[in-house]
Amino acid sequence: MTSTTTDTLAERLADVWADLEEHLAQVPILRRLDEGTVTLDDYLRLLFNLRQQVVDGSLWISRAASNFDVAHFELRAAAIRHAEEEHRDFLMLERDYVAVGGSLDELRAGRKNLGSEALSGYMFHYADRPNPVGLLGAMFIIEGLGAQRAAGWAARFQEVLGLADGQVHFMRYHEQADSTHTGDLDAILTSGIIDDAAADDIVRCAQVVARLYALQLEELDR
Amino acid sequence: MSATAYLTGFGSYLPGEPVDNDGIVTRLGGDDPVTERIRRRVLDANGIRQRHYALDEHGEPTELNEELAVKALHAALSDRGIDAADVRMLACATTMGDVLVPGFASMVHGRLGGGPKQLLSVAGVCASSLSALDAAVSKVRLGDHPRAAVVASELASRSLRQRRYDGIRSGMDAHFLRWMLSDGAGAVVVEFQPHPDRPSLRVDWVRQVSLAHEHDVCMRAGMSGPEPVVGRTWQDVGISEAEAAGMFLLRQDVSMLDDLAGAGIAQFEELVDIGLIDVGHLDHVVCHYSTNAFRDVAFDALRRRIPTLDTDRWFSNLETRGNTGSASIFIALDEAWRTGRFAVGDTVLLAVPESGRFSFAFAHLTVVAPPARAAASRPEGVST
Numbered sequence: 239m240t241s242t243t244t245d246t247l248a249e250r251l252a253d254v255w256a257d258l259e260e261h262l263a264q265v266p267i268l269r270r271l272d273e274g275t276v277t278l279d280d281y282l283r284l285l286f287n288l289r290q291q292v293v294d295g296s297l298w299i300s301r302a303a304s305n306f307d308v309a310h311f312e313l314r315a316a317a318i319r320h321a322e323e324e325h326r327d328f329l330m331l332e333r334d335y336v337a338v339g340g341s342l343d344e345l346r347a348g349r350k351n352l353g354s355e356a357l358s359g360y361m362f363h364y365a366d367r368p369n370p371v372g373l374l375g376a377m378f379i380i381e382g383l384g385a386q387r388a389a390g391w392a393a394r395f396q397e398v399l400g401l402a403d404g405q406v407h408f409m410r411y412h413e414q415a416d417s418t419h420t421g422d423l424d425a426i427l428t429s430g431i432i433d434d435a436a437a438d439d440i441v442r443c444a445q446v447v448a449r450l451y452a453l454q455l456e457e458l459d460r
Numbered sequence: 461m462s463a464t465a466y467l468t469g470f471g472s473y474l475p476g477e478p479v480d481n482d483g484i485v486t487r488l489g490g491d492d493p494v495t496e497r498i499r500r501r502v503l504d505a506n507g508i509r510q511r512h513y514a515l516d517e518h519g520e521p522t523e524l525n526e527e528l529a530v531k532a533l534h535a536a537l538s539d540r541g542i543d544a545a546d547v548r549m550l551a552c553a554t555t556m557g558d559v560l561v562p563g564f565a566s567m568v569h570g571r572l573g574g575g576p577k578q579l580l581s582v583a584g585v586c587a588s589s590l591s592a593l594d595a596a597v598s599k600v601r602l603g604d605h606p607r608a609a610v611v612a613s614e615l616a617s618r619s620l621r622q623r624r625y626d627g628i629r630s631g632m633d634a635h636f637l638r639w640m641l642s643d644g645a646g647a648v649v650v651e652f653q654p655h656p657d658r659p660s661l662r663v664d665w666v667r668q669v670s671l672a673h674e675h676d677v678c679m680r681a682g683m684s685g686p687e688p689v690v691g692r693t694w695q696d697v698g699i700s701e702a703e704a705a706g707m708f709l710l711r712q713d714v715s716m717l718d719d720l721a722g723a724g725i726a727q728f729e730e731l732v733d734i735g736l737i738d739v740g741h742l743d744h745v746v747c748h749y750s751t752n753a754f755r756d757v758a759f760d761a762l763r764r765r766i767p768t769l770d771t772d773r774w775f776s777n778l779e780t781r782g783n784t785g786s787a788s789i790f791i792a793l794d795e796a797w798r799t800g801r802f803a804v805g806d807t808v809l810l811a812v813p814e815s816g817r818f819s820f821a822f823a824h825l826t827v828v829a830p831p832a833r834a835a836a837s838r839p840e841g842v843s844t
Contacts, residue, residue, distance in 0.1 A: 339546075402603025404602055457588040
């Protein structure tokens with residue numbers, strides 16, 4: 239990390255993002271995707287692994303919503319909206335999985351990989367805290383991946399494996415949906431309601447989530 | 461973006477032992493001198509030397525049409541190394557199923573099993589096979605199904621037996637098909653990925669067109685003339701009246717067949733004109749036709765466009781497998797594929813003219829190699 243205490247929150251988060259990008263470049267499945275050697279089995283495995291964590295997404299967001307008091311009314315409102323928007327997402331992922339030949343029963347019977355366990359456990363734990371403002375850091379990472387990387391991954395999977403749009407709904411949808419969410423997030427982060435202590439929490443949470451998200455992707459090759 | 465559709469499994473089923481020209485009479489009857497003379501004439505013209513019937517030596521049915529379809533499907537699925545459960549769509553073509561209701565595909569699926577599937581029953585005549593293929597290919601390309609199976613099946617023989625002709629005035633229109641049609645089924649597996657270990661046939665396009673707007677009915681059953689009349693179809697009059705009127709005979713107006721050949725060639729020319737067929741890169745033609753006379757007409761037309769086309773590039777198994785209507789094109793494709801006629805990079809045109817009321821279907825295929833194995837075989841997680 240190169241940031242100093244004088245950096246703004248946006249600059250500190252940009253550093254976390256840069257570290258994450260560096261890390262993702264070493265993740266085996268993303269390397270294969272980049273090289274064009276990724277297989278249909280890789281895509282199925284990616285969806286299978288993501289699904290087990292994505293299915294928890296709106297749960298930890300709504301848990302966080304329930305822990306914001308009236309002093310954090312705006313954050314609570316945003317979290318409630320966000321949870322509602324996300325809680326059907328895993329169904330889209332499941333349809334993609336079936337559309338490329340996967341079995342819905344097997345997908346739903348699947349369990350989290352070690353990275354997903356750590357990520358999901360951390361999110362639920364964090365969401366249980368009173369006023370878990372630091373979770374904005376988690377949103378920054380997860381929504382950022384959706385907005386900035388998922389569509390690129392989808393396009394590359396389509397290019398290498400010859401997939402139809404109808405087989406990559408989940409990743410394509412997130413480009414648009416998560417751009418909206420990151421726009422909302424930017425508005426919150428620059429609204430002046432984040433004090434220095436909250437900013438430290440946000441950056442720390444972003445660092446942990448970035449690391450665990452990459453771990454989740456690494457673990458699907460184990 | 462849409463996915464690409466590949467044909468990855470091929471199968472066919474021809475019931476019983478092959479029946480040569482002398483063995484027809486024991487199955488279909490018609491050993492009186494007049495019928496005998498007509499049969500010889502028709503057989504001389506169509507060039508068919510052997511065929512299969514789902515009839516025993518006494519002319520009694522041995523199987524249902526849906527059984528032929530399921531056996532061809534089993535052959536295609538086994539050729540691909542998958543089960544019926546791996547297929548999410550089943551498109552079935554036939555001229556006449558075993559029963560009036562429900563649809564043929566429902567009966568085939570019921571017998572095949574393999575879990576829930578999207579079904580399509582395509583009714584028609586010979587070109588219904590490629591209409592079924594078109595639908596399956598479209599759904600696979602849309603990404604709605606990773607795998608589909610297509611089958612075309614015919615069991616015409618039971619309506620060609622003597623008891624149908626007894627006491628009924630039947631001219632050449634009924635005899636022509638009687639000594640031409642026989643039974644069989646052919647199937648293909650369609651997938652959005654090529655076969656992992658061996659070449660596949662990529663489906664470049666499928667086209668079907670009807671010219672019924674400017675042609676009368678050529679092939680018919682269920683009405684007493686070329687035009688249906690209100691209150692006079694087989695469903696309106698009594699069954700015995702319909703039978704006495706010869707409505708259950710399959711008839712073809714043979715005087716229209718030259719027009720059919722001409723119209724089919726015009727459709728081929730149009731596909732060349734709009735660039736879908738590049739005659740400079742067309743390696744194989746698998747064509748369905750009812751008699752060798754039309755093979756020669758079609759071949760001459762192709763020669764005009766492709767002077768270098770030699771007869772090896774043209775494939776049909778009409779002479780040895782018979783004219784199995786809609787099933788013919790898949791039975792021919794299966795044999796052409798299995799006997800190693802196609803090499804990676806070759807292009808293949810499937811062509812099916814349908815006399816019913818002038819329909820024409822074509823499909824353009826390219827032989828593609830299996831995907832590179834390097835990526836798939838590299839141990840997971842090992843950096844290079």
